Amino acid sequence: MEMKAAAWGDWNWNWNWNWNWASRRLNPNSLLVASACAPPQGNRLFVLGTGFVGRHVSQRLLQEHPGWQVAGTCTSPGKQKQLRSLGIEAHLFQFQFDYEKYLEALLRDATHLLISIPPAAAPAPAPATLLHHAHPNLRWLSYLSSTSVYGDCRGAWVDEHYPVNPTTDSAISRYQAEKAWTDFGLHLGLSTFIFRLGGIYGPGRSALDTLLKQRDLSENQKRRDSRDFYYTARVHVADICQAILSSIEKPHLGKTYNVVDDDPAPRAEVFAYARDLISRRYPEMANNLNHLNLGDAQMIIGEKRVSNLRMKNELGVQLIYPSYKSGLQSILDSWPS
Ligand SMILES: NC(=O)c1ccc[n+]([C@@H]2O[C@H](COP(=O)([O-])OP(=O)(O)OC[C@H]3O[C@@H](n4cnc5c(N)ncnc54)[C@H](OP(=O)(O)O)[C@@H]3O)[C@@H](O)[C@H]2O)c1
Incomplete structure (x- = not known):
């Protein structure tokens, strides 16, 4: 895996905001200043939804691959504090304000984007929103999906060619999200990794x-x-990390992968x-x-x-x-x- 010296200082945005719209403490000018900055050097992973998997992947990158910078979102100040103590540049993600601008600024310099927010957790960031913006630095794109998109196959063995049959609301929205993120990747000239995870x-x-x-x-x-x-x-989180880190080394292989145990x-x-x-x-x-x-x-x-x-x-x-x-x-x- 290529390691480059980090230049996190270039990513010098004032993120010390409370994103709650009700607080009205957001300074939109900061976003514009951030957009004008030259892109930093090196590999920068951004995790939309730094939950259980996102945190493990981020920690593995930071611990084992010096030079990577990792940023991401969470939804509570407590989690933000925890993530920051692990070296992850964590931002509070709330949808009450104009989040197109917010996403644009957050993602502008990311080289790698891992999407881990469940689609059923409405409202979730829509790839269509991101399509409006250029993401010139993005080299790798991955969406964490679920084996639930296959539905009930009456005990059959199921590989990635097996027809999907999402039946629950959450499986249907997952499959829609898979397609939307794949389209987003196509728009950027990237092949998207869709990881269909078993029970984590x-x-x-x-x-x-x-x-x-x-x-x-x-x-x-x-x-x-x-x-x-x-x-x-099901799959152990350490093995999910293996699949994701391996895919970062092979970005051209982007497609759908089942990530489950034997x-x-x-x-x-x-x-x-x-x-x-x-x-x-x-x-x-x-x-x-x-x-x-x-x-x-x-x-x-x-x-x-x-x-x-x-x-x-x-x-x-x-x-x-x-x-x-x-x-x-x-x-x-x-x-x-
Ligand atoms: N659990 C399973 O067995 C399983 C199986 C297959 C696929 N998956 C999917 O795989 C992905 C990774 O799983 P995981 O276990 O790491 O998930 P997780 O721990 O629940 O993390 C989900 C992340 O999304 C954020 N999030 C949730 N709702 C949000 C909203 N409305 N707006 C903004 N952010 C929101 C959470 O924020 P906070 O950190 O602040 O909570 C968290 O960072 C998820 O999409 C999950 O649904 C899960």
Whole structure:
């Protein structure tokens, strides 16, 4: 991966604003000054929605690839503070004011753009808005989507050629967002990476964490339904980072990739495994953990088994956690005894 010396000082905008329109503290002139600056040198990732994945990817870049600069958005001052403490130039993203100008200024100097805001979180930035502006520095564009766009394939194996069939509102808007960001890339002469992610887990967000919190859940929330026995895809956040970082090295390969592990399994099976892991390590907790009847696992007839062959073959990703089993074990091992 090419590393260049950073010139973050050139990106010297006054971002110390409260973006809440109601506060009226925004100084539009600052945006104009920013636009007039010469573009800084080096690689600059901008993450629209620096959440769980965005933060992990940003940290990997900053820790392992000196010279990269990373900026991004979040929606609360608390998260902004956390992200800044990690070296990420975090900006509060709120939609109440003229966000076309805001986006234009934010993205003007980005060389790499990762879009991670869920489309259902309305209103989300529309690629059409961005089309109005030139983005001369952009060399890599990636949108984080979901395997939900395939819909329920009745347990079939599904690769990137499989016809999409989004049925829920969120899956439909995800697929629309995929198309919009791909069009945006075409407009700029870039091939967009669409990463269809399985259920994301990792440290602090996993079946283990859910089980430990379950005492706070209502009976309704604890109740399982038959879909818990359908095949679902998942992927550890460290492997998502691998796919994204690999794609940055191969920008010409931009297209759709499924990013999932090798082990499609029903949610009920994953939770049963997580429960066993916790029970073995903390026997005193065994009776408090929600019990699932795996006898029903023969009901597996729905959803899909998502293939990751393209990701492995073209992006060269070797999964760190090919199964939820190794992924959960590593999370448990990281817990203090
Ligand atoms: N969870 C899964 O299993 C799963 C599976 C497949 C795909 N995905 C999708 O993959 C992407 C990355 O996942 P993730 O787990 O990293 O997501 P995440 O942690 O929820 O992060 C989403 C980011 O979007 C921001 N955001 C949310 N609503 C917004 C709004 N209305 N306006 C502006 N920003 C907004 C959040 O801001 P804050 O940081 O301030 O909250 C956060 O930075 C997301 O689009 C997610 O929906 C998730």
